[in-house]
Amino acid sequence: MANQMTENEPFALKRFSPEQLRDALRKMHLIRKFEEGAEDCYTRGMIHGTMHLSIGQECSAVGSCMPLAEDDQITSTHRGHGHCVAKGADVSRMFAEFFGKETGYCKGRGGSMHIADVAKGNLGANGIVAGGIPIAVGAALTSKRLNTGKVVMCFFGDGANNEGAFHESLNMASVWKLPVVFVCENNKYGMSTSIERSTSVKNIADRAAGYSMPGVTVDGNDFNAITEAIDTAVQRAREGNGPSLVESLTYRWRGHSKSDRNRYRTKDEINDWMSKDPIARFSSFLVEHGILSEADAEKVEADVVAEIAAAIEFAKSSPDPSVSDVSRDVYTEVTA
Amino acid sequence: MANQMTENEPFALKRFSPEQLRDALRKMHLIRKFEEGAEDCYTRGMIHGTMHLSIGQECSAVGSCMPLAEDDQITSTHRGHGHCVAKGADVSRMFAEFFGKETGYCKGRGGSMHIADVAKGNLGANGIVAGGIPIAVGAALTSKRLNTGKVVMCFFGDGANNEGAFHESLNMASVWKLPVVFVCENNKYGMSTSIERSTSVKNIADRAAGYSMPGVTVDGNDFNAITEAIDTAVQRAREGNGPSLVESLTYRWRGHSKSDRNRYRTKDEINDWMSKDPIARFSSFLVEHGILSEADAEKVEADVVAEIAAAIEFAKSSPDPSVSDVSRDVYTEVTA
Amino acid sequence: MNALIQESTLDVVEMSYSEAIKDAMDIALGQDERVVLMGEDIGVYGGAFQVTGDLVHKYGEERVMDTPISELGGAGVAVGAALTGLRPIFEFQFSDFATLAMEQIVNQAAKVRYMLGGEVSVPLVMRFPAGSGTGAAAQHSQSLEAWLAHVPGLKVIQPTTPHDVKGMLLAALEDPDPVMIFEHKLLYKTKGMVPEGYYTVPIGQAAIRREGTDVTIVATSIMVHKSLAAAEELEKEGISAEVIDLRTIRPIDRDAVLKSVEKTSRLVCVYEGVKTLGIGAEISAMVAESHAFDFLDAPILRLGGSDNPIPYNPELEKASVPQVDDIVSNVARLVKGKI
Amino acid sequence: MNALIQESTLDVVEMSYSEAIKDAMDIALGQDERVVLMGEDIGVYGGAFQVTGDLVHKYGEERVMDTPISELGGAGVAVGAALTGLRPIFEFQFSDFATLAMEQIVNQAAKVRYMLGGEVSVPLVMRFPAGSGTGAAAQHSQSLEAWLAHVPGLKVIQPTTPHDVKGMLLAALEDPDPVMIFEHKLLYKTKGMVPEGYYTVPIGQAAIRREGTDVTIVATSIMVHKSLAAAEELEKEGISAEVIDLRTIRPIDRDAVLKSVEKTSRLVCVYEGVKTLGIGAEISAMVAESHAFDFLDAPILRLGGSDNPIPYNPELEKASVPQVDDIVSNVARLVKGKI
């Protein structure tokens, strides 16, 4: 009977401690509020350029990173704020980067599309669709050759799966049995192009068979589903059995980028997904199972709001890079 | 009973006339003797550069082209002499090209790796592995847009299937339902690298599922098997039902190119395949089924020998290009 | 010629650079069923820079094709289509992504005619939104036109006005060989008078945008506009600058440049691409090996992109490419013999 | 310096250019477990040009890795491996195939350090067998080094002797940033004396291969050897040519070139890549904008590849790149004031 119960116990509750679960919720809120803050700063003209918001995909990013160890590595995408926070980045330095400051993760040189946090194992977002996929395989090669035990998680979108780099990378990772987990965050569109119009297979995970690796499609907005699928893939990689492809179904609430007019999808579709907010879903899951009280849950969110406000202040008050340093860090200073 | 017989009747006998079958044998011999002749000229220093011989793969090339109509098109590869002959090229102009003469198919500018015969629908060999795959898809797009009814056959090797261009091209051809037949001539090696060491799937045809197109693996040295598989794929394309992938299992008797030392395969493996000569196999098939007499079969071969000798003479006696024309045909002369 | 006579008879209207490109494509789609547009999100989205706009609604998805995110394959499909009878206009979403398609552009499109002994042509037009100034950082701000101008078999143009981009795009479609069009993103919203209807502006001819006697400024793309602004400033300092808009960087209008240098005896090349091996290197070397060398009274100056990837921070980004002030000060120093 | 002192103490033996490359890789594999070789058919086949030879038997398939035919992915794997602690030496089978990998080389390897604000380095070495003369035609004979020399973040070298290629490859492995090595295929079998064991030849320093007073010939790769042969001929005509082997084309050894031009007051650039926007364009422009301009007594000549893809026919192929006779006649004309 007790046995029975643990049988039916949701995966996440078995796999993670209450502290870990609480932190997962915190990170989801942190991503959401970070991006809302960034959007607001952009609208008010304090941030230039463009940005790709992952609002609506927070559970996919956080859930995917949960089974990773501290020093495992990830490669991210143009829609990478969530991955960055999920891997443990400091939102102050993220905002500082958006503001183009010397205190930013890239010292103001990279911006949203190149945000990275190498110390925490985030090898970086990428401005090139699928550009990070072979890089992840290379990082996994290093792990195997130098026996570091690290697993590499490679994030990319549904649109990226039609790039040649996807094909070449999955093939090599499989032939060489490298410790990499490919996570395709399928939010139904590559910019304006739906997967039906761009991709000749129903589930992207079905392409895994062409590389003799496991491929699963899961609801990326369901914390239990995504963490269980990823946990299995990470274990497989850790044990030296090679790569896996996990397709995480999710949805971006915002436009592709700042220039999007949402002409390719309906308001109803967007509203329908918004009504199934993955953060609210995870939060009530935790409350239902007694991991958090309603009050705890609200406190988590409130603390995040404060953290974001402070982070924006830090960014604003940080120093700009000096124009005379424009060509610094192109090459490595060799101190002989 | 008579019905019974036609049931069991080999595909080729049902599909092709005795004249067509006789011509198929002639073309196989023509490919073999052409390449033996080219090899001999190379050894005697009359031809420079390098060449990739398809000796042992003649049935795959001829069988694949049999179901094509006169004005259907093909894209070929670095190992393309067989495809060129199969599509109806004149061996005199092929030799002339090898000899670098103005009378060659490419006026001496292209050589073995760029041999083409546009009038006969051969859009050309290609020096870039998988370089011809997207070009074939583009030709198929033209066919569909301009309703020419042409089917495009795209040849490539097992090694080429690991190029990103393969993935991107098959995906687009399927999404747009284009009239193209992808023929992967799997001769077990990409240069020295066996498919086991390069390719993460057992049969390359299994990758077709990732593009929602039919994929079949057949013995490319069996005329009935290859023509039947291709015929099905060509019909499907012709009827507007989109692309197919046919994997034609075959074997090259010679080294990859002139620099090959065959260190990656055993003599036994080579001898085993040579003992199953596809031309002899097809020839005796035709004799068995009374399409040709032994004497006819010998005559076909003898005529080819004479044709090759004459072709080499033509090439030798043809004029060299003039050095002053070295930059001609880089751009199209616009005669206003 | 023909085109010019014809053009003079047309009414002119004001449009933006991107509207002029769209107008040219609209005319081409309307008059030639072989013309197809291919690119990522050029359909309902209207293109990343809204250049194709609503053309998909007028001509349908068969003529205005959204491609998957597959630059190499997409470019190759365009090459194959051009080789067999279509007239594709292929849009790269950013010119930086052409790094994925160099194989098809350089090994196939540029060479197939020559490799086949002149048996075929590849009437392919490709469009490359290029350049910095949008805060999109290192992978979305490059100016790689010099790469393609290095490749025999290609023609490479950088139109700088709405009038020219429409006429040169239509000329590119008449051209039997591959034409690569580099469009600076900051030009898209710039306006100018454009003839309605069909006309062409010849590929291979530079335009003298401003006559001058003291120095010749040969500029490309957006640097033509910055050079013209600089020339205004210089005039106040009593320096008369001639500004040449190169317009085509392969083939280069050699005569136009040499004639001007013979007149002014000073040359400054201004371009946004990285200075080292950017287009200015070729202009400078072309003059230095010509008879015009004897007319030179001063070193040949180049103002190009600095030796770093384009940074995100807007001040650093500006500092990475020549600005009007840089042009003014450097040209003045050259003319005053300080260089 | 250090390297030089060390080098002088080593025994020298004769080896070919390809043996010298292999020797360097052998030393590197032996002393640093982070070094891995990656490329197509570099294992049992020994490489298309037999450069890696039997190294796979000495170090195994884990250190000498045959990659699938996937240039983009393979290059990207090398970038990712370099970023995380390995020291990959990636071999393109022919430099022409690098057109498939430009995205990873140019957008990632060259820029990631800068884009990340200096947080990382990419110690990647890539080898590009390049050039014409093998009868392999347009898609297997290109010289695309100028493309990469245009890209900040990369270092690009073209060693011309067995001694240099070994020392510069070892220097490249010590370098924290990506180093691209262009190896002319016709150099592989050329022989020279090479020190045994470890030594480095610095990246960024040109070498004066022959002293002269009448004219400076700046050459790269195989054209250094052709220029030296031409200089012999010219001497018979009483013309004293100084021949500079540039060795590194990014960064260029500016001082070495300018000093020589100040001395000879005449400059000829000789290179195999297409003349337009080839490396000679940069050398010419660099001199024309420097103080050395005032020392010039004649136009700056460039001898580079002709404006066509490399043809198959051997006579046409020869006619497509500078030959000794072309160098002799053009340099003579220049010195005699006929240009």
Ligand SMILES: Cc1ncc(C[n+]2csc(CCOP(=O)(O)OP(=O)(O)O)c2C)c(N)n1
């Ligand atoms: C090689 C390349 N092609 C095109 C683009 C432009 N682009 C940026 S994001 C994007 C859509 C990517 O779709 P997907 O992979 O599904 O990721 P999502 O944006 O949906 O998260 C495109 C086309 C790019 N950055 N790089």
Ligand SMILES: Cc1ncc(C[n+]2csc(CCOP(=O)(O)OP(=O)(O)O)c2C)c(N)n1
């Ligand atoms: C893009 C590219 N990479 C590498 C090569 C060198 N190369 C020529 S043929 C070949 C092997 C191709 O193998 P496969 O596709 O199986 O064809 P096969 O030679 O077996 O007929 C290689 C690696 C090339 N020509 N192009």
Ligand SMILES: [Mg+2]
């Ligand atoms: Mg998506």
Ligand SMILES: [Mg+2]
């Ligand atoms: Mg093969």
